[in-house]
Amino acid sequence: xxxxxxxxxxxxxxxxxxxxxxxxxxxxxxxxxxxxxxxxxxxxxxxxxxxxxxxxxxxxxxxxxxxxxxxxxxxxxxxxxxxxxxxxxxxxxxxxxxxxxxxxxxxxxxxxxxxxxxxxxxxxxxxxxxxxxxxxxxxxxxxxxxxxxxxxxxxxxxxxxxxxxxxxxxxxxxxxxxxxxxxxxxxxxxxxxxxxxxxxxxxxxxxxxxxxxxxxxxxxxxxxxxxxxxxxxxxxxxxxxxxxxxxxxxxxxxxxxxxxxxxxxxxxxxxxxxxxxxxxxxxxxxxxxxxxxxxxxxxxxxxxxxxxxxxxxxxxxxxxxxxxxxxxxxxxxxxxxxxxxxxxxxxxxxxxxxxxxxxxxxxxxxxxxxxxxxxxxxxxxxxxxxxxxxxxxxxxxxxxxxxxxxxxxxxxxxxxxxxxxxxxxxxxxxxxxxxxxxxxxxxxxx
Amino acid sequence: xxxxxxxxxxxxxxxxxxxxxxxxxxxxxxxxxxxxxxxxxxxxxxxxxxxxxxxxxxxxxxxxxxxxxxxxxxxxxxxxxxxxxxxxxxxxxxxxxxxxxxxxxxxxxxxxxxxxxxxxxxxxxxxxxxxxxxxxxxxxxxxxxxxxxxxxxxxxxxxxxxxxxxxxxxxxxxxxxxxxxxxxxxxxxxxxxxxxxxxxxxxxxxxxxxxxxxxxxxxxxxxxxxxxxxxxxxxxxxxxxxxxxxxxxxxxxxxxxxxxxxxxxxxxxxxxxxxxxxxxxxxx
Numbered sequence: 001x002x003x004x005x006x007x008x009x010x011x012x013x014x015x016x017x018x019x020x021x022x023x024x025x026x027x028x029x030x031x032x033x034x035x036x037x038x039x040x041x042x043x044x045x046x047x048x049x050x051x052x053x054x055x056x057x058x059x060x061x062x063x064x065x066x067x068x069x070x071x072x073x074x075x076x077x078x079x080x081x082x083x084x085x086x087x088x089x090x091x092x093x094x095x096x097x098x099x100x101x102x103x104x105x106x107x108x109x110x111x112x113x114x115x116x117x118x119x120x121x122x123x124x125x126x127x128x129x130x131x132x133x134x135x136x137x138x139x140x141x142x143x144x145x146x147x148x149x150x151x152x153x154x155x156x157x158x159x160x161x162x163x164x165x166x167x168x169x170x171x172x173x174x175x176x177x178x179x180x181x182x183x184x185x186x187x188x189x190x191x192x193x194x195x196x197x198x199x200x201x202x203x204x205x206x207x208x209x210x211x212x213x214x215x216x217x218x219x220x221x222x223x224x225x226x227x228x229x230x231x232x233x234x235x236x237x238x239x240x241x242x243x244x245x246x247x248x249x250x251x252x253x254x255x256x257x258x259x260x261x262x263x264x265x266x267x268x269x270x271x272x273x274x275x276x277x278x279x280x281x282x283x284x285x286x287x288x289x290x291x292x293x294x295x296x297x298x299x300x301x302x303x304x305x306x307x308x309x310x311x312x313x314x315x316x317x318x319x320x321x322x323x324x325x326x327x328x329x330x331x332x333x334x335x336x337x338x339x340x341x342x343x344x345x346x347x348x349x350x351x352x353x354x355x356x357x358x359x360x361x362x363x364x365x366x367x368x369x370x371x372x373x374x375x376x377x378x379x380x381x382x383x384x385x386x387x388x389x390x391x392x393x394x395x396x397x398x399x400x401x402x403x404x405x406x407x408x409x410x411x412x413x414x415x416x417x418x419x420x421x422x423x424x425x426x427x428x429x430x431x432x433x434x435x436x437x438x439x440x441x442x443x444x445x446x
Numbered sequence: 447x448x449x450x451x452x453x454x455x456x457x458x459x460x461x462x463x464x465x466x467x468x469x470x471x472x473x474x475x476x477x478x479x480x481x482x483x484x485x486x487x488x489x490x491x492x493x494x495x496x497x498x499x500x501x502x503x504x505x506x507x508x509x510x511x512x513x514x515x516x517x518x519x520x521x522x523x524x525x526x527x528x529x530x531x532x533x534x535x536x537x538x539x540x541x542x543x544x545x546x547x548x549x550x551x552x553x554x555x556x557x558x559x560x561x562x563x564x565x566x567x568x569x570x571x572x573x574x575x576x577x578x579x580x581x582x583x584x585x586x587x588x589x590x591x592x593x594x595x596x597x598x599x600x601x602x603x604x605x606x607x608x609x610x611x612x613x614x615x616x617x618x619x620x621x622x623x624x625x626x627x628x629x630x631x632x633x634x635x636x637x638x639x640x641x642x643x644x645x646x647x648x649x650x651x652x653x654x655x656x657x658x659x660x661x662x663x664x665x666x667x668x669x670x671x672x673x674x675x676x677x678x679x680x681x682x683x684x685x686x687x688x689x690x691x692x693x694x695x696x697x698x699x700x701x702x703x704x705x706x707x708x709x710x711x712x713x714x715x716x717x718x719x720x721x722x723x724x725x726x727x728x729x730x
Contacts, residue, residue, distance in 0.1 A: 015728065084727065088464060088571040091724035096465040103462060107569045116495045128487040129570055157498075 005064040005181055005212035006086070008305035010095035013056040013081050042057045055081040057236040060094070065101075065180070068213045070227035070244060072220070072251055074387040078236040079216045083107065083183045086214070101180025101212070104131055108185075110170025115159035119150055119169055122158050126173045140176045147202070175202040175231035181212045185333060186327065218327035220248050252366075260291030262388050267307060276373040279305040280349060283369070283391045286356075294404075296395040296415065299359045306373050306383060308346045314375050316346055318353040321370040323365070323387075330413050336376075360402055360417035363410070364395045369428075467724045473716055478573050485576045489583030492555075496584060507588030508595050511543040518543075518660045528661045530693050534603045537691065542659040544596050545617070545686045548589040549625045549679055555581040556629025557646050561636050564730045574723045575716075578633045582626055589618070596690070604693055607645045613689040617682055620705060624678045627712035634719045637730050658683050663700070678704040678711075 056078045063069055071079045085092045087105035100246075103110075112129030113122050123144055127137040137144075145151055147170040150161075158166060217223050223230060223244060230247035232239040239254075240247050261282035262360040264270035270277045283291050294300055304318045315336070322330040335353040336342045368390045373383040399405045402415045427433035478485075497503040515536055522528055523535040530538075556578035560567065563577050600607065624663075636642035657679040658666075666674045675679055681704030684697040 085464065087460070089568065090727040091467050092464060093466055096463060099462045103571075106568050111569050112566060114491055114495060116498050117491065121494060125487055125491055127574070128484050129566065131570075131572075134483050134487075266550075366647070 003065045004062050005065040005067065005101060006061075006097065006099050006214070008062070008086070008095070009060050009091050011056060011059045011082070011085060011097055012054060012094035013078075013085055013090070014052045014054045014093045016052055054093075054236050056085065056092070059236070059238055060095075061231065061232075061238065061241060063212055063397060065212055066210045068227045069215065070223035070230040070247075071214060071216045072218075072223060072230055072248065073233035073239070076334040076386055077233040079233055080107075080185055081236070082094070082233070083185050083216055087183050099181055102131065102446055103175040103181045103183065104174075104179035106130075106174045106177075106182065106184045108170075109167050109174065113158055113166070113170060116157055118155050118157055118431075119145075119146045119161070120154045122169065123173055126170065127176075130174060130177050131178065131179065136178070144172045144176050147175065147198075171199050175199060178211075181210055181213060184213060185216045186218060218323075218325070220325055222253070224248055252268060260389055260391050262385070270383075271385045272306070272373065275308070275310050275314065275375070275380075276382035277307045278371065278373065278383045278385055278388075279307055281305075281369070281371050281385070281388050283389055291391060292396075293392050293394055295359075295443070296362065296364060296393050297400065300357045300362075300391075302355045302357065302369060302389075303352060304354075304371055305350055305352045307349070308351045309348050310346050310375070311348065314346070315342060315344075316351075316373050316375050317342075318355075319372045319374055321372075322362075323368045323370065324413055325368075327365045328413055330362070330367070333384065361414060362393045363413055363415040364393050366390055366392050452491055473720060474573065478575060480483035481573055481576055485580045485583070488576065488580035492581070492584035493587060504512060504588070504591060507591045511540065511547045511592055512595070514543055518650070522660050530662055530664070533691055533693050537599055537603045537605060538662075538687070539660060540596055540599055541687050541690050542591045542657075542683045544589065545621050545683055546654065546657065546659045547592060548678070549621050549682075550654070551585045551588065552582040552622065552625035553629050554633070554646055554650060555585060556626060557636055557642060559629070560633045560726065561640070561730065566717055567730055568727050574726055575630070575719060578629045578719075579626065582588060582622060582629070586622070593691070600690070607690060608692050610689045610692055610696075614686065616684045616700070620685075620701070620708065621679075621682050623712060624682065624704070624708045626716050627708050629714035630719050631711065634715075634722050637722070637726050645717070653677070653679065656680075663697075675700050675703045676707060678707045680704065694714045 022297070030331070059078075059082065072389075073079055073083065083105070084090050086097055086099065087103060087107070089107075090107070103291070110122075110126060112126040114125060117125060123141060124137055127144075128134070147153060148165075148171075150165055150169055151159065153165065161169070213227075215223065215227055227244045229242065231241040232243040232247050232251050240250055261280070263280040263282075264278060267277050270279065271276055282303050283305055284301040285291060285294045285298050286301055287295065302320055304320070306316075306318065308316055310316050318335040319332060320334075321332045324330055335355065335356055335423075338353075343351075368387050370384070370386045371388045372381050372385075374381045395401055395403060397403065397405075397407060402417050403410045454723075471703045497506065498504065502509065519536045529535050559577040559581035560574065567574065632642050633648060654660075656674075656677055663674065663680055663684050664669075681697060681700035681702070685701045685704075688694060688696050
């Protein structure tokens with residue numbers, strides 16, 4: 001008995017780049033290209049060479065029936081492309097994959113929803129789009145509605161739902177998909193924490209029923225909780241595969257998961273375009289110590305350098321987005337907050353922008369930084385490096401940080417030290433001097 | 447592994463093999479059939495959504511051809527020779543407008559269907575051909591309503607149909623196939639070249655004047671007839687009038703030419719669609 005559910009051999013997918021500028025191809029362009037081709041040929045000028053990048057390259061693995069596998073790696077590593085190819089949304093450019101059993105794909109929450117339709121109608125619509133039969137949806141309808149907890153709003157158009165309700169309904173439909181294979185992309189990043197937990201529970205139920213799940217996620221806790229095995233991708237290829245905790249550990253310990261500094265030696269491989277190209281980004285704790293393990297109380301400098309070639313009054317600006325391990329964007333900041341630099345020309349040369357994050361501001365845990373260089377109005381991103389660097393914030397619990405001497409879990413995605421004033425109010429009358437004790441004793445049942 | 451008893455088994459059966467597509471792919475009718483319920487849901491959604499938050503609802507299915515009929519009657523109805531003797535011009539025009547409306551709406555709907563579903567195409571797999579096909583389904587209901595109004599109009603003008611009216615079914619099928627054939631081409635081209643979006647409304651306007659909707663095909667000069675008949679809607683509309691109003695001899699030749707042109711457009715359209723559909727998600 002063959003119990004291999006997914007077998008992938010030498011799978012590759014390449015995309016053409018440089019087409020980005022005009023996503024809507026225009027007929028005139030290709031007609032013009034066709035007209036020009038013979039002229040270019042005659043002049044021995046090479047035709048505009050289009051660049052190809054391999055989003056996925058030579059990926060091979062096998063999953064057994066019932067495997068629940070996490071796919072991790074930083075943004076742009078090829079995780080989503082892998083899911084798109086396996087779910088047949090896009091064709092591979094090389095290799096092959098064989099999937100045994102019905103395949104369900106969850107790349108977003110609420111696939112197939114139409115804003116004008118009611119909740120009831122959308123359950124059917126989304127179910128059908130995800131591959132359920134009408135009879136199947138009918139059978140599970142009550143269960144889906146109960147799972148989402150939207151009984152009262154069944155006949156209200158979804159456009160009047162809050163985004164949280166839409167997410168719950170969307171996920172409720174998806175969670176009841178009974179395919180033998182389930183391909184799930186980072187869909188759990190949305191929704192409130194309680195509901196996420198419920199969904200994770202439902203998904204593990206599915207896993208226990210002998211279904212094969214591939215789960216792309218940035219959330220290491222979720223991957224550790226859900227998946228027995230994991231695959232680490234980088235630059236379109238598999239770096240390691242195996243038991244989840246080992247793969248997650250090697251991800252977190254490797255440069256991929258945690259590096260306090262990135263430097264591009266030449267302009268060739270640096271992210272960017274003709275206006276701006278990144279040279280380096282690094283994290284520098286101001287109080288010394290390891291760049292990757294930073295005391296929660298210390299201010300941190302993030303230092304970005306880029307080559308600028310922006311004549312004509314362009315003012316490229318460095319932007320930083322900070323994420324936690326769950327993929328939640330904590331905050332974003334741009335160097336145009338330096339008001340003086342906003343009007344200073346950045347003609348040509350190397351620019352260094354340094355951003356200081358105060359101490360006692362970030363929460364404990366891993367912080368991942370995405371960097372970009374952009375010009376505004378209209379917004380053009382000239383250079384973007386996702387998950388460029390990462391560092392760890394540690395709280396040594398010495399009593400003077402935000403948590404004080406409290407030792408248990410502290411909520412919140414940031415942990416700012418705020419200004420508090422605690423005053424003891426002197427009594428203004430004799431009666432009031434008596435009041436506190438009377439007020440307190442009033443609480444007690446007489 | 448394959449439990450045959452489960453009702454939800456016909457969608458991709460046991461095994462899916464994914465590899466780079468090369469060259470021409472065959473038309474996978476079995477797969478389309480397996481996804482028929484999804485096609486039904488697309489049509490159902492279009493019907494539900496189209497007339498939501500409208501005052502007149504499905505009346506719009508009739509208002510459009512009816513108003514065009516009024517306009518044609520006011521401006522063209524008195525020109526002698528534009529329509530054959532012995533049939534009231536409003537009836538003549540409406541009998542042409544009903545199939546024309548089905549054709550033009552279906553064409554517009556299906557040519558925009560893929561781009562309109564861009565998000566779905568990037569998020570989930572299903573045979574992409576379902577989209578242009580299902581886009582037409584909802585207009586068939588509009589057509590049925592308009593046909594009922596046409597029936598009332600015939601009663602009003604005292605025209606009783608004969609048995610030839612049964613041909614309407616075949617001619618409707620031809621109308622749908624024609625709009626589908628053109629729609630498949632345009633929807634696929636639209637994915638890459640958004641020019642289609644601007645060209646289609648214009649194309650439909652021109653096409654209206656190039657079809658015997660407001661006038662009879664007989665007024666086209668003899669030397670142009672051969673080219674004129676290459677327009678598949680020419681034969682279809684003449685056929686509709688013959689089947690319903692029974693004024694002239696059956697336009698057998700014209701309908702045959704229509705059918706042949708339609709089949710050619712359909713086959714080439716399907717071939718093109720199949721060839722480019724694997725890159726839809728990347729370029730849409």
